[in-house]
Amino acid sequence: MMHLKEIAMILSCEVYAGDESDNYNIKYGCASDLMSDVLAFSQSGAVLLTGLATVQTIQTAYIAEISAVIFVRGKKPDPAVISVAKEKGLALLGTEYSMFEACGLLYSRGLRPTMVCEEQPRKHE
Amino acid sequence: MNSVFKQAFKIQGGHIYNAGKASTEIKTILKQLGIDTNVIRRVAIASYEAEMNVVMYAKAAIMTIEVTPSSIQITVDDEGPGIPDIKIAMQEGYSTATPEMREMGFGAGMGLPNIKKNADIFKIESIVGKGTKLFIEININ
Numbered sequence: 001m002m003h004l005k006e007i008a009m010i011l012s013c014e015v016y017a018g019d020e021s022d023n024y025n026i027k028y029g030c031a032s033d034l035m036s037d038v039l040a041f042s043q044s045g046a047v048l049l050t051g052l053a054t055v056q057t058i059q060t061a062y063i064a065e066i067s068a069v070i071f072v073r074g075k076k077p078d079p080a081v082i083s084v085a086k087e088k089g090l091a092l093l094g095t096e097y098s099m100f101e102a103c104g105l106l107y108s109r110g111l112r113p114t115m116v117c118e119e120q121p122r123k124h125e
Numbered sequence: 126m127n128s129v130f131k132q133a134f135k136i137q138g139g140h141i142y143n144a145g146k147a148s149t150e151i152k153t154i155l156k157q158l159g160i161d162t163n164v165i166r167r168v169a170i171a172s173y174e175a176e177m178n179v180v181m182y183a184k185a186a187i188m189t190i191e192v193t194p195s196s197i198q199i200t201v202d203d204e205g206p207g208i209p210d211i212k213i214a215m216q217e218g219y220s221t222a223t224p225e226m227r228e229m230g231f232g233a234g235m236g237l238p239n240i241k242k243n244a245d246i247f248k249i250e251s252i253v254g255k256g257t258k259l260f261i262e263i264n265i266n
Contacts (some may be wrong), residue, residue, distance in 0.1 A: 035230030039170050040239045044162070052230050059145035060230070063152065063173045065166050088149070 002026050002111050004068050004091055007047060010105050011095040013070060016082045018091025024067055028114035031072075031103050035060040041115040042066060049102050053077045055084050062088040072099045130158060130192040136179045138205065141229055144180040148173035151190050158192060164265055167243040168197050171261050174236040175201045181226050182206060183256065196245070199261040207253040215241065215249075 004024035008015060018024065027045035032038050033052045042048070044065030050057055053075040061069050068091035071077060075094065077085075085092035095102055107113075132154070134147035152169040160168075172188065179186040183205025191198045208214045215237050222232020241247045246262035 033230060034233055036233035036235040036239075038230075039174060040235045040242070044166055054229060055142065056145065056229050056231070059149060060173070062149055063145070063166075063169045065162070 002106075002109070004047070004093075006109075007068075007070070007106060007111070008093055010109060011070065011093075011097055011102055013093040013095050016077055016092040016094060017085040018068065018089075018093075024091050026067055026111065029103065029106050029111040030066075030114040031099055032115070037115065038064055038066070043114040046114040047106075047111075049099055049106075051075055051099060053081060055081055057081075058084045058088060058090060058092070061090055067091065068093065070095055070102065072097060072102050128191055128193055130154070131189070133187050133189045136176055136186045136188055136203075138179055138181075138183045138185055138203075141180055141226070144177055145173055147188055148176045154190075155192070155197070160192070160197070160265065164197065164263060167263050168199065171240045171243040171263065172199050174240050175199065175259055175261070177231055178236050179203050179205070181222060181232060186256075194265070196265055197263045199259070199263075201257075201259040201261075203256045203258075205256050207255055208249075208251040208257055209253050211249055211251060 026047045030042045030046050031049040033050055038060050042064050046066050047068045048061055048066045049070050049072055051073050053071045071094045074096045136147055151172050155165045183203040186201055186203035189200045213219055217238045218234040220232050220234035226232035244261045245264045248260040251257040
């Protein structure tokens with residue numbers, strides 16, 4: 001469990017939507033540019049790291065009960081994307097870090113993954 | 126079983142940018158009805174995957190949601206090309222998606238298997254050249 005404020009600090013994020021004082025307690029981390037995988041393997045209460053800065057990403061996150069979305073590699077969302085995130089009550093942030101670096105930083109600080117495939121059980125716990 | 130709530134949504138094929146509107150609306154309605162959050166998540170994912178399939182492959186569809194005291198039922202009746210081999214279409218990773226769909230993060234061949242995974246009852250019928258019908262039921266308790 002990690003508060004979104006801490007995640008924003010670790011990744012030097014710009015905040016586009018979501019009040020930092022809100023209760024964004026993040027249970028897991030997941031990273032994908034493939035929304036099909038987010039729908040199939042994520043769990044509620046996760047933060048999603050992605051390079052896909054589209055309205056579909058926000059819709060998918062809302063459907064899958066993702067708490068916050070972070071666009072990596074310095075991707076800037078369109079006003080329409082920010083507006084949908086605000087409408088759905090999703091926190092939306094951006095970082096200059098690459099997907100690999102951002103995941104590594106969060107994992108090394110204790111955030112654990114959500115995308116556990118049944119066929120390949122992980123042994124990190 | 127008595128219906129607590131029933132609503133039909135029209136989905137237009139090809140409008141990928143607006144895709145997901147019906148499912149997000151369904152999710153908002155179920156929240157207002159006070160349905161358990163895990164059930165809502167399963168319904169939302171199943172209906173969203175079905176809606177994306179219509180947007181990506183069909184001309185149009187009617188998606189109906191019916192809430193009863195014991196379950197939530199979703200039917201999707203589309204006007205589209207149909208599925209020649211349902212057994213193959215149900216395999217994870219099988220996809221006939223276009224590059225445009227893949228650029229939007231979809232079309233990875235996970236849709237139908239993921240609907241089945243989230244459903245307690247899942248039925249699919251398809252006629253090539255006519256369309257596909259889905260029936261999804263998710264128990265509330």
